[in-house]
Amino acid sequence: MELSCKSEYAVLALLELTAHFSQGEPLQIRQIAAQQSIPDRYLEQLLATLRRGGLVRSQRGAKGGYFLAREPWNITLLSALECIEGSNAQQANCEDEPKTVESAVVREIWQEARDSAHGILKNYTLQDLHDLRDKRREVNLMYYI
């Protein structure tokens, strides 16, 4: 799990789509990009990946754009990240088969640590994040008054 800039962009885009979920109309790349300060040509690629992963739908042509493919409370952060980070294809050796007992033990711990992070990510849906954002907004307002 990378938790990189790329992943953050993708989640931010999904959150914008979440905010417009009730409206039946699509959101355009440009608007999402402007709202979240993401380079639009780059965001386009990320949305394409999310579409191929079945997380968003798109409508082509004039007045087109993107929708969430499912309800925001049915999309976890984990599924978004797995989609966007796709198969990171382990760029070389570190062969699939551990060669020594030590190697096997180390990889079990690796897996345990990954599972732990995945557990956190699995417990947050887009709706949860959206709600957290609302709470945060209220707090910010209180400070400014």
Place this chain on the structure above:
Amino acid sequence: MELSCKSEYAVLALLELTAHFSQGEPLQIRQIAAQQSIPDRYLEQLLATLRRGGLVRSQRGAKGGYFLAREPWNITLLSALECIEGSNAQQANCEDEPKTVESAVVREIWQEARDSAHGILKNYTLQDLHDLRDKRREVNLMYYI
């Protein structure tokens, strides 16, 4: 946290040093590399990083090699990984300052997931891994009898 091939190599090397910890004599790169099937020239670099990070000591010249710098029960997996993965310096933008409320919320979850994995990694010392390996060896022996 990468949990990559590089990190695995480093931990395997540390485990070899752990096994020889009671002996006062150093272990050479060649021997570690042979035991764990790690390219020796690559392992050399990793051990240099571990030395600069204060996890291992080295003795130069003939009959030289590497020792653990501390007792194996005082070295956690987390400290090994932080040393070997260094400051991964976030290769570009994704600027340090979140620009939107959404961005801040997302990064908090990111951090929560990272902390969760770190918690696991912090709870294992080299000695723990060494003991796990011994147990695994026993189990393997049972299968072969």
Place this chain on the structure above:
DNA sequence: TGCAAACCCCACTGGGGAACCGGGATATAA
């Protein structure tokens, strides 16, 4: 029908890390 808005697809760059390989300098035990 034609135009413009939007997505779609391919390709390319520049930077950086992973995973190596190789050569030569340096320290040290024998």
Place this chain on the structure above:
DNA sequence: TTATATCCCGGTTCCCCAGTGGGGTTTGCA
């Protein structure tokens, strides 16, 4: 002094990230 090790510097190949650019296709609307 010599063999044996680490140390240090550099280069190579590959892949991913982050971003840019061009051209193609679909669609709503006048």
